Amino acid sequence: MNTITVEELKKRIDSGEKINLIDVREPAEYEEYNIGAKLIPLGQIQHMEVEELEPLKDEELIIHCRSGKRSAMACQLLESMGFKNTVNVEGGVLAWLEAFGN
Numbered sequence: 001m002n003t004i005t006v007e008e009l010k011k012r013i014d015s016g017e018k019i020n021l022i023d024v025r026e027p028a029e030y031e032e033y034n035i036g037a038k039l040i041p042l043g044q045i046q047h048m049e050v051e052e053l054e055p056l057k058d059e060e061l062i063i064h065c066r067s068g069k070r071s072a073m074a075c076q077l078l079e080s081m082g083f084k085n086t087v088n089v090e091g092g093v094l095a096w097l098e099a100f101g102n
Helices: 006-014 027-032 042-046 051-056 069-080 092-100
Strands: 002-004 020-023 060-064 085-089
Touching: 002 006, 006 092, 042 069, 060 069, 060 092, 069 085, 085 092
Parallel strands: 002 085, 020 060, 060 085
Antiparallel strands: none
């Protein structure tokens, strides 16, 4: 698992780069505030329900949550399932809001 800061992530998003951004929070958290990632809750990954991610197995997956803990767990789980390039967003949405506000 690699890591990325919210500043590095925002720079990549702002540049228009196509990235695979995954949010592993719960639907209610996602509805409250999100940065445009695809929602795949951690529980779904824990139950190995990752069919929609299978085509991305060899691509970079940037994964975030509220603070970075659930996304780190998701990265480890995905790597154990053969995903080659997982990246955890340090500090998650909390760091994003602190750096950039709403």
